[in-house]
Amino acid sequence: MASEVTRFARPPATQRIGVLLLPGFSLLTQASCVEPLLIANQLSGCSLYQVSTLSLDAEPVRSAAQLACIADHALDDAPALLDTLLVIAPSPLPYPLPARLLEWLRQHHARTLGGLDGGGEVLARCGLLEGYRAALPWPRVSAVSQGYPTVVITQTLFEIDRNRMSCAGGTAALDMMLTLIARDAGAELAARVSEHFACERIRLADEPQHVPLRSRLGHAPQSLV
Template sequence: MVVTDLAAISKTNQPLHFGFLLLPNFSLIGFSSAIEPLRMANWVSGNNLYETVTISAEGAAVASSCGASVQVDTALDQIPPLDALFVVGASPVARTGNESVIAWLRQQDKNQQIALGGIGTGSYLLACAGLLEGYRATIHWWDIASLREEFPQTIVSNHLFEIDSNRFTCSGGTAAMDMMLFLIGKHHGLELASAISEQFVCERIRPGEDPQRAPLKVRIGTSHSKLVEAVTLMEANIEEPLSTDDLAFHVGVSRRHLERLFKKHLQSVPSKYYLQLRLERARQLLQQTDKAIAQVGLSCGFATASHFSTTYRSHFGVTPRQERQQLLNEK
């Protein structure tokens, strides 16, 4: 990580001013995980170390993804001077309807005194505004693939959070707390950050480099090294799938032994499990990108559009075209 001056600032008598821009359908857990450590820093230290302001585009209350509304302090065109502004993104990501906010963010880039951050899918809006080009950044794991594809000039990681110069991004959820505790530690010392963590009954302050998702062996429910290796190969070769024989060869077991491992631990066979992974990736791309349906199929290892459509419908009960249309109707 390249730590900006704001992140590395020493203890000061002047409070830092952080703003939180709440988008419609924003993640309440991401927002609270970010703002609560700042409040607690003031309470534990007995000093006014941070001042926060909540913002919406028009200054009106904003409904979160769980339906709870939050009253904000001000509108975009009335915000006071800030040291950092964090965009708290929608859940799921909002790909339209925030054009005015994106234009406003572009203007803020001219202000070199303000750091810009994204919490969860807030990173997507920063990318849309061209503010993450050449920067390391992260976003919720569900949106990593689409962010990489749509914004190839952004160095997208799967880390909990990234701090690169004056860009602060995190994957959302409780990772926002880890990012804020990291910043508090840089501003006012690790002892204060640890005391805040204890107040929130956090087992530890996770470093930014920690991965967002649980290790594969946890997700698939087994630590069998050969099986983990095989699934890892599958996940890394979605566009050009490997045959079961190839998987067995690379893992160093016989085909029959590999099939027994999948049957015993995953209640499936390698080909079926692999197909499910590819279809889940296809569904993700259909929902999160504007890629042509045929291109989505090719990206997930389907040689023809008809094969992709038939297989997708058999698995999900709708065709890829119907899947995308349903998403558009919901919007």
């Protein structure tokens, strides 16, 4: 039952997660990132994740749908000690990135950095993905590969490479966060969180973003394809 609580012999330590929202971010990506963590807390009966949202300043951040999100902290008063810092940005990036943002990201000491949707490109511009595998939205792969040849860019759903993570955005963020929950608190809890969102299954990291038309149409006649 969804209301049952997962029992731990020894609950995992609380993970402090910061989610930086940049203007034009996708609401779907943001929800797919944050809500699995909150449901993991609920279903486990433990504070597995402490999530804080961040913005460039104290002003509300407008999404691509023009809905405003009030963040918990601006960069100037962001928590100094985070286990993971995730950047969610639109793709492609429709504006220049402020110099103070780039500098702040370079100086931040989170154990793990992540970029979701256009957030991966933000990290690449900061030089924070050099030598790492990174999953970016497939329409941006060619351009970003040419601009940042030291980043190993893939068209998979998501990548978790040492202390870097990235995903294509949208529902790929959900699969990435479910994978993290499985790593932190076990596959059973991750499966229950997946069931909460009525997900058929947790997709693997190396599954492709762009599904060929033939695969999408199944056994349709070639003339229709």
